[in-house]
Amino acid sequence: MSDEERRDSLADQAAAWIPPWERPTPQTPEATETEPPADPDLGTGVPLEGPDRTKIAAAGESAGEHGAIPGAVEPARVAEDAVGGDTRPGEPEGEGGASGVPGKRGRRRPAPVPEPAPVLDDAELRGALEAILLVVDQPVSELTLAQVLEQSPERIGPMLDEIAAGYTAAGHGFELRRAAGGWRLYTRPEYATYVERFVLEGQSVRLTQAALETLAVIAYKQPVTRSRISAIRGVNCDGVIRTLVSRGLVEECGTEADSGAFLYRTTTMFLEKLGLNSVDDLPPLAPFLPDDVEELADATR
Structure with missing residues (x-):
């Protein structure tokens, strides 16, 4: 060829x-x-x-x-x-385009706009708050309630105050009050005898006198070390402190800088059981102190 x-x-x-x-x-x-x-x-x-x-x-x-x-x-x-497709005149070019492939041109898809949460009326908000407060096992904060109900936190506080005032005015056997930084339903003090009789029937859950004294020292002196508690009470308190820790009323909170000894303080359960919002609500000790307290303090040094 x-x-x-x-x-x-x-x-x-x-x-x-x-x-x-x-x-x-x-x-x-x-x-x-x-x-x-x-x-x-x-x-x-x-x-x-x-x-x-x-x-x-x-x-x-x-x-x-x-x-x-x-x-x-x-x-x-x-x-x-x-x-990817070409962008038409007047349209912005996305980094990855509609296809999501880097370097390809395409139409930019608008981001979805979340729908706003519906605003509850006062009656429905009141009922929702009461339903939640009936099932909580510890005080719940206003911010948590606002997040759960998807409502503005500015509405939760005034509504809780209104609910608490309504319970008091109606003379219910329970009340709504602040405790441990949150809100919870409690029985009224005037009915404590009946509630105690029902709850403590056939069982003993009272703290001993030594445990109550140790708990009081920790509450007013916290954070405090074991040696300081023993010095105030005049007896060794190791066993009593272990009991309070096991019941959730006291917890460790670090160590002392000088000696390295463990420090103890009261817990949120302590505030909850006493119905206090913070330790600042504890009653002052001055009316219960003896007149010669300064002399007694100098004698122990």
Whole structure:
């Protein structure tokens, strides 16, 4: 075969070569491929078959050797448009486009706007607060109630005060009051005898005199060490402190800087059991101290 015949044969093969992205699928060999009709750069949507397919194939090979041909469709552009799509004039370009692929252009999807929580009326808010307060096992703060009910914290405090005042005015056997930094329902002190008779029937849960004295020292002197408590009471208090810690009324709160001894303080349960909001609500000790307390203090030094 001469050189001229070989060149003609290669040209025929090149002209008959069909790119992979233009070949018909095996499932529908009779289907005719068309170009996307929307983009002006992609032609008019005329079926690619016969001599037109041959021309585009030849143009593709020629573009690979001599550069792009004006009006020819670039495969990379087709793939890019299929993934991300072009942004239209006047629209912002997202970093990843609508497809989320970095570097691809696409329409920016607006972020969803969360729907605002419905505002409860006073009657419904009052009922919701009462229902929650009936099931809590420890004082609950106003912020926690506001988060649970999805309401403004500024509405919770005044509503709780209104509920508490209503219980007092109606003379119920229970009341709503602040304790340990939160709110909880409590029985009224005038009915304590009946409640104690019901709760303590057949069991003994009272603290011993030594435990009460130790607890009082910790409450008024906290944070305080074991040695300081023993010095105030005049007896060893290790066993009593272990009892108070096991019942959740006292806890460790670090060590003393000079001696390294453990420090103790009262817990939230202590405030809850006594119905106090903080240790600042403890009654003052001055009315219960003897007149010669200063002399007694000097004598123990």
